[in-house]
Amino acid sequence: MTKLDISKLDLNDLCRFCEDGAEIDEESLNVEINGIMKEILGDYSKGRDIDKMNAFDQPDQGVVVEIINELMMILFPGYYREKAYRTRDTHTKLSVLIEDVMYHLRKQIEVALLYDDQYAGTKKYVRKRAAQKLCLDYFRKIPAIREYLDTDIQAFYDGDPAANSKDEIVLAYPGLYAIAVYRLAHALFELNVPLLPRMMTEYAHRETGVDIHPGATIGKYFFIDHAVGIVVGSTSVIGDHVKLYQGVTIGALSVKEGHKLHGTKRHPTIEDNVTLYAGATVLGGNTVIGEGSVIGGNSFVTKSVEPHTTVTIKTHEMVYDSEGKKTKEDRELEQDAWFYVI
Known part of the structure; x- marks a missing residue:
């Protein structure tokens, strides 16, 4: 029975020879495996962060x-x-x-x-x-x-x-x-x-x-509803009786300086009795959301808000079109334009 030197075959040839019942040459296979192992082991010797080997020091x-x-x-x-x-x-x-x-x-x-x-x-x-x-x-x-x-x-x-x-x-x-x-x-x-x-x-x-950094400071009576996609940054300060809904981000306004900002106040302060609705984003170390405020869904806040303030996004106007008043082409054109604006 014919023996295969797999090092000389591509995948199509290998599949064809396997269908023909040919045996794999174990010696050539071992050579291939040893070569791969040598290449991988050699990759660990480059002195990079990823090459750390002592798992018992962590x-x-x-x-x-x-x-x-x-x-x-x-x-x-x-x-x-x-x-x-x-x-x-x-x-x-x-x-x-x-x-x-x-x-x-x-x-x-x-x-x-x-x-x-x-x-x-x-x-x-x-x-x-x-x-x-x-x-x-x-x-x-x-x-x-x-x-x-x-x-x-x-x-x-x-x-x-x-x-x-x-x-x-x-x-x-x-x-x-x-x-x-x-x-x-x-x-x-x-x-x-x-x-x-x-x-x-x-x-x-x-x-x-839910991504809450352990460095954040969070008061009592903290409530997260529909908990998914929540981000609370490391220097955030959150008071008592604060409510967050899905998709809320309490984050840094800019991280372009990267690790140079480590240890600085980069995230907002949320005072007592504040509610942040779904998709709301509040950014910046100098940003303070005053007590009793409500931040509406999908709001994007980068400046401080006075106590007992409601912040909302103006609702888009809904347009309802009867099927008989416009041609199919007109409707498709308007839809394309709307999607383009977004």
């Missing part, structure tokens, strides 16, 4: 997700089931769960501290002690996080007539989930823990379509 993404899941059980013990610990006593189960999360979070913080210049080049035991302190400080914040989340649940219930119960909100609403992960991440951000806060909120972003 937090484990899978473990971070597990930490989020267990923290959600701690925040909402009556809503998230824990299957690993077999005990009828809820407090015993929660105590074991808290200790487990503390252990894993401490280890991830220890690795994350490698990205803090203060700990660059320090001994492992130094980072371990610092991570332990940070972890303890973090868990002291859990009651305050739960207090804020309780107000968020109330805001969802008060603001959404489609909600049948608060249980439904906790179990089913992606907006509340995104806010919960944000509040967990923000507490770590306030402790200056590198990397982990952003990994947490970006996980929620992938899961829900």
Whole structure:
């Protein structure tokens, strides 16, 4: 039976010979595979950012997700089931769960501290002690996080007539989930823990379509309805009783200077009792939306708004044409012109 040297064949030839029942020359196949592997492995030696090889010098993404899941059980013990610990006593189960999360979070913080210049080049035991302190400080914040989340649940219930119960909100609403992960991440951000806060909120972003930077400051009774396409930038300041609807962006006015703007106030301040309807965009570090204001759907705001102001886009005029009054060609021409104007 004929043997194929696959290195000398294109795809069409290979398919034709396979149909003829020819055998592949294993020796030539090995040569091809070895050549490809050598080329790929050689690509790692170019010293670029993408060529980093030591995965153990950075937090484990899978473990971070597990930490989020267990923290959600701690925040909402009556809503998230824990299957690993077999005990009828809820407090015993929660105590074991808290200790487990503390252990894993401490280890991830220890690795994350490698990205803090203060700990660059320090001994492992130094980072371990610092991570332990940070972890303890973090868990002291859990009651305050739960207090804020309780107000968020109330805001969802008060603001959404489609909600049948608060249980439904906790179990089913992606907006509340995104806010919960944000509040967990923000507490770590306030402790200056590198990397982990952003990994947490970006996980929620992938899961829900809601992008809240952990650096944002958000007050109580925060409500996101139809949670998708929401963007809240890192230096945003949002007050109490604020409502956001789908597609809202609270962002930077200009990022042309890129990373040079890091650490500056680039995002708006949204004061108490403000509502931003679907598709609204508010941009700029100097932009303040005053208390009690309403920003209408699809509004594009780059300047401050006085308290108790309503901002809307003037509604386009709707034109209804009876079929018999214009020719088909006239109607198509007007439609083309309208689409062109847009």
